[in-house]
Amino acid sequence: VVGVVWGLYFSPADWQQGETVRIMYVHVPFAWLASAGYFMLAVCSACALVWRHPLADLAAVEISPVGAAFTAVCLATGSLWGKPTWGTWWVWDARLTSVFVLLLLYCGHIALVRAFDNPVRGRRAGSILALVGVVNLPIIKFSVDWWNTLHQPASIGLTGSPTIAPSLLWPLLFTTIGFTLLFVAIVMTRVRAAIFENRLRGKLLARVSSQENTDPVG
């Protein structure tokens, strides 16, 4: 909330982009969470495939719809920034295309997990897809360096000082932390709900099987 209010009302407008620079305060956190969410999905998928960890399996299934929603918002807000700044809603440049592929990977994961009659097989197929799709993450990150794209290169990196003014950087950090915490909270709530649903399904199955055992057949 602090980051959003700061970005909307108190941070200065950019000398070149004007008011549209404020879109950055929501676009950048959603772009970061789109990639970070997929990384989390891949880690959970790896844990589920290698160690057959049931919680990792559940988390992988629950991360993908949230990640897909956040990737769609990233593309939508980027488009809303592109129209007044570039003069177009969409260009097929490397960064935009690779993020669009990320959205397709999320959607593919959601569909594949639910496409099998046997949920275990569905989740396993989804995990393999998630691990294969990880190759897209470095492509997203380095697309602006490897190819000549309309999208600008990164302004903030782990090494070197940021090339963005502090008056714009601080609200961006606040919105990034805030939306990251919200993403984690939403995923954790969904995982909690999935655990309750699994326990409920187990109880119902146990009740049905105990009734079948007590009722005489024929």
Add this chain to the structure above:
Amino acid sequence: MTGTIYVNAAYVIAIGVTVISAVLANVRCGRAERRLAAADTQRDKR
């Protein structure tokens, strides 16, 4: 002025999707918790 429309639209989409996701997750969790509690109560009655 035109820029403001794009900014407002971006914030409405971003905050709207986040809030809807959070509400849906909480509703689903609350419903599952209530159904589980009801199943436990039913079992205890027996």
